Amino acid sequence: MRLAIAFAVALWVGTSANAQPAKPHHDRAMVDAANPLAVEAGLKILRAGGSAIDAAVAVQAALGLVEPQSSGLGGGAFLTYYDAHTHKVTAYDGRETAPASATPTRFFNADGKPLSFSEAVLSGRSAGVPGAVAMLALAQKAHGRLAWSGLFGDGERLAREGFIVSPRLGGLIGAGFAQAKAPDVLAYFTNPGGDRMKAGDRLVNRAYAATLRRIAAEGPNALLKGSIAADIVARLSQDPLPGGMTLADLAAYQPHAAEALCRSYRQWIVCEPNAPSGGPATLEGLGLLARTDIAKRGPNDPIAWFELAQAQRLMYADDLKYVGDPAAVTVPIAGLLDGPYLDARAKLIGDQAGPPPAPGQPVGAPKVGPDATREPGGTSSFVIVDQWGDVASMTTTVEGPFGDGRMVDGFLLNNQLTDFSFQPIDKDGAPAANAVGPGKRPRSSMSPTIILDANHRFVAAVGSPGGMAIPAYVLKSIVGVLDWKLSMQEAVNLPNLIAIGAYYAGEADKFSPGVLRGLADRGIVVRSGLGAEGSGLHGIIRRDDGRLDGGADPRREGVARGCC
Ligand code: GLU
Numbered sequence: 001m002r003l004a005i006a007f008a009v010a011l012w013v014g015t016s017a018n019a020q021p022a023k024p025h026h027d028r029a030m031v032d033a034a035n036p037l038a039v040e041a042g043l044k045i046l047r048a049g050g051s052a053i054d055a056a057v058a059v060q061a062a063l064g065l066v067e068p069q070s071s072g073l074g075g076g077a078f079l080t081y082y083d084a085h086t087h088k089v090t091a092y093d094g095r096e097t098a099p100a101s102a103t104p105t106r107f108f109n110a111d112g113k114p115l116s117f118s119e120a121v122l123s124g125r126s127a128g129v130p131g132a133v134a135m136l137a138l139a140q141k142a143h144g145r146l147a148w149s150g151l152f153g154d155g156e157r158l159a160r161e162g163f164i165v166s167p168r169l170g171g172l173i174g175a176g177f178a179q180a181k182a183p184d185v186l187a188y189f190t191n192p193g194g195d196r197m198k199a200g201d202r203l204v205n206r207a208y209a210a211t212l213r214r215i216a217a218e219g220p221n222a223l224l225k226g227s228i229a230a231d232i233v234a235r236l237s238q239d240p241l242p243g244g245m246t247l248a249d250l251a252a253y254q255p256h257a258a259e260a261l262c263r264s265y266r267q268w269i270v271c272e273p274n275a276p277s278g279g280p281a282t283l284e285g286l287g288l289l290a291r292t293d294i295a296k297r298g299p300n301d302p303i304a305w306f307e308l309a310q311a312q313r314l315m316y317a318d319d320l321k322y323v324g325d326p327a328a329v330t331v332p333i334a335g336l337l338d339g340p341y342l343d344a345r346a347k348l349i350g351d352q353a354g355p356p357p358a359p360g361q362p363v364g365a366p367k368v369g370p371d372a373t374r375e376p377g378g379t380s381s382f383v384i385v386d387q388w389g390d391v392a393s394m395t396t397t398v399e400g401p402f403g404d405g406r407m408v409d410g411f412l413l414n415n416q417l418t419d420f421s422f423q424p425i426d427k428d429g430a431p432a433a434n435a436v437g438p439g440k441r442p443r444s445s446m447s448p449t450i451i452l453d454a455n456h457r458f459v460a461a462v463g464s465p466g467g468m469a470i471p472a473y474v475l476k477s478i479v480g481v482l483d484w485k486l487s488m489q490e491a492v493n494l495p496n497l498i499a500i501g502a503y504y505a506g507e508a509d510k511f512s513p514g515v516l517r518g519l520a521d522r523g524i525v526v527r528s529g530l531g532a533e534g535s536g537l538h539g540i541i542r543r544d545d546g547r548l549d550g551g552a553d554p555r556r557e558g559v560a561r562g563c564c
Contacts, residue, residue, distance in 0.1 A: 027562025028389075031055060032538040032550045033382035034070065034558040037163060038062035041154035042384055043563045045146065052384040052392040053081060053143040054151055057136050059382055060396060061155030061215075064411060065208055066163050069172045069401040070380040070465065070536075073211060073223060074232075074413040077132040077396035078273040079139055080260050080450045080461075084389030087456035090142070091273035093256040094135025095441040096128025096416040100252075101244040104424030106417070106436045114422040115241075118178040124236040124243035126404045126415035128442070132396055134220040135255035142257070143390065152216040159209035159410070162202040168557050170199030172401055182405025185412075207410030224250045231408040238406075252439075260450070263337055265290055268459060268482060269452040275331045276434075278445035281319035282471040284336050285311050286478065291346035295483035299494055302518020305511070308479065309499035309524055310349040312472050314357050316500045319471075321359035321368060324433035325441040331433065335362030353523030356501035368433040378403070379465030381448060383540045385458070385548055387564045391540075393461040395446035395470070417442055445470040449478070460488075462539030464553070469505075472498040473535040477551075481541050488551030488560075492537040497526060505530035 031042035041062040042055035050058075056079070064072030071077070076096040082089050098106070105112075107120045120126055140148055165173070172180060173189045174196060188205075189197040197203060214222040222228060229250040236243040260271035261279055265286045272279025288311035297304035323331055335341055341362050348357055379397035397416070398404075404415040419442035424435035434443040447470055448463040460481060464473040473496060480491030495510035506526035508516060519526060536556040541549045550560025 026545070026547045027564065028387040029564040030385045030540055030548045030550050030560055030562045031059065031382070032384070032540055032552055032558065032560035033059050033063065034380045034536055034538065034556050035063060035066045035166065036557070036559050037066045037158060039559055039561050043561060044154060045151060046386055046564055049145060050151070050386070051143055051145045051388065052386040052390040053136070053140050054146045055384045055386065056382070056392040056394055057140055057148070057151040058154055059384065060132065060136060061152045061212055062158060063380055063396070065155055065159050065205060066166065067169065067380055068412055069169060070378050070398065071132065071396035072398055073133055073215070073411040074130045074403060075132050075396060075398035076128065076130060076414060076416055077135055077394055078277045078444065078446050078448050079135060079392060079394040080271055080273055080448050081139055081143060082391040082450050082452070082458050083143060084458065089260040089262060089271040089450050089452070091258055091260040092135045092139045093273060093277070093441070094131035095276060095444060096131055096414055097253060098128055098417055098436055098438060098440050099243065099245045099249040100438045102417070102436050102438050102440070104435045104437065107420070107422040117418065119240070120418050120422070121400055121415045122178055122182060122405055123241035124238060125241055126418045127236055127243060127245065127406070127413045128416045129245065129249050129253045130223065130414060131253060131255055133215060133223055134253055137220045138255045138257055148219060149216045152212045156209045156212045156216070159205045159212065162204035165197055165199050165201045165203050166557055167199040170197070173197055177401065179400060179402040179405035182402070184407035185402050185405050188407060205410050209410070211409045211411060224253050228409050232413065235406050235408045235413065261333070263287065265478070266295065266482070267454060269454070269456070270478070271450045271452065272447055274326065275323050275333060276325045276441050276443045278319070278447040278471050280323060280333055280336060281315050281445070282447040282449065282474050284318060284342070285315040285471055285475045287337060287342040288314055288346045288349065289475065289479065291342060292349060294479060298484050299480070300512060300515065302515045302522070305497055305515055305519055306522045306524065307349060308475065309497060309504065309519070310353065312475065312499040313501065314345050314348060315471065316468070317357050317359045318362070322362070322365060322433055323443050325443070328437050328440045329368070329433045330364065330366040332362045332364035332366070335364040338363060351522060367430050379446070379536070381463035381465055381536060381538055383461045383463065383538050385540055389458060391450055391458055391461050393448035393450050393463050395448040395463045395465065397446065397465065419443060447471055447474050449474055451478070451482070458542055460539060460541035462537060464535050464537040466534045466536065468500065469496070469498045469532065469534060472496070473537055477537055477539055481539065488539045488541050488549045492539060492551035492553050496532040496535055498532055499524070503530070505532040507532050
């Protein structure tokens with residue numbers, strides 16, 4: 001006995017003396033999204049051998065149920081997708097489209113004046129043809145490893161068995177904004193006993209489960225053709241202000257796929273969807289920052305934040321003037337991202353903020369009028385890396401919280417068309433780039449980003465909700481993680497600062513007094529309470545040792561979890 005122990009000990013000592021130091025185990029895959037139930041749905045697909053796009057479908061199916069204030073089957077999305085085999089980034093556009101009958105005065109009342117924003121949102125005119133599911137189907141066909149029909153199991157089960165309402169959803173159910181009080185929303189969030197649902201209650205949605213089963217079996221045609229399409233048309237033709245969407249509008253919907261719009265930022269390559277997304281704005285912002293010394297500074301340096309604010313003001317001035325649907329208007333993308341243009345524009349960063357910067361004159365600029373677009377916050381953004389190294393970065397939205405407040409077959413319809421400019425022309429008659437038009441897609445701020453190294457290997461992906469503030473949130477995170485070498489979580493946690501014209505919204509209580517003083521000395525007084533808290537950043541960076549480092553915005557309810 002004793003001999004046996006001695007032998008075993010010798011064997012063990014011998015083994016350990018010769019052993020190589022154990023290699024740290026890294027998760028090869030990760031899902032980083034706004035709700036843990038959706039993250040679990042994605043992980044289950046990855047564990048079953050699914051790719052990032054397969055998991056994205058499962059995440060969206062769950063998010064549409066558990067985070068209905070933000071995104072869903074009735075909404076639209078942009079997706080950038082990195083294929084680790086080809087090293088190519090493809091951008092998918094699932095933006096909602098205006099019906100064929102839409103005219104530039106869609107958001108005018110009978111007296112020829114723009115509708116109030118909430119009137120427009122609740123009207124039948126705010127919903128565009130939903131594109132998120134059709135876009136996912138197109139991308140899944142190209143990059144999926146599993147059968148489409150097998151990707152909806154968790155979403156369907158959660159809807160059938162019920163899920164627990166999260167604190168954020170519970171808060172919005174009880175909030176006072178227009179959609180939260182819309183009849184369909186009130187009915188959906190009322191318990192059988194008659195009281196308003198709150199966090200901790202179980203919510204069952206059998207209609208959503210049935211819709212998912214149909215989408216699983218029939219693909220996006222389940223939404224765009226047949227009885228669900230007829231339900232959408234019927235709901236949007238009801239008062240107030242019917243919207244004129246037809247079955248033909250739904251049947252005609254086409255998601256787009258194109259090579260992503262990529263530009264260099266120092267030694268990296270940053271890829272975005274093209275217009276009408278917020279990708280061009282984010283790339284212009286980065287182009288301006290690349291011409292500053294921000295990388296040598298850090299989060300406690302007021303000049304770093306000044307540079308970030310000034311780059312944003314210049315970027316937003318251009319975005320608001322020039323960006324619209326490139327299928328309908330001329331958008332001078334090449335001019336806006338051209339080196340000499342950015343050189344000249346970066347000189348305007350200066351050392352004092354001064355009055356709001358005017359839009360520039362990039363090569364190819366059309367004569368377009370000023371813009372009157374408003375974008376409040378809804379939306380969700382998630383990032384997935386699979387075990388082969390493919391990456392999905394997707395920002396997905398019903399526009400405002402609970403979309404237009406109208407529900408069919410268990411899901412909410414979007415109010416994305418209020419992302420168009422309510423004023424179609426300026427006083428001299430020049431059309432706004434983002435005016436409403438038939439079949440047109442409204443301008444977005446969504447910027448689901450993928451960053452590569454010079455050899456086109458994946459480095460990082462990040463995205464956020466937040467309406468017009470999205471490019472600001474994304475820029476902050478990219479500077480934090482790439483330039484300042486923060487962890488993804490630290491970069492996401494950095495205080496938010498949004499600078500548009502003379503509007504400086506920020507999380508003032510998160511900046512040090514020194515940073516606030518330094519900014520004020522340069523003409524920027526940061527004010528809290530203007531909506532700067534609305535980010536929902538999710539990002540993943542692959543570290544040099546291969547480790548996936550994820551960050552989920554503490555301002556929302558998301559998590560980053562690895563697997564596989
Ligand atoms: N509708 C906005 C857009 O497409 C997103 C709204 C939000 O992020 O809350 O850019």
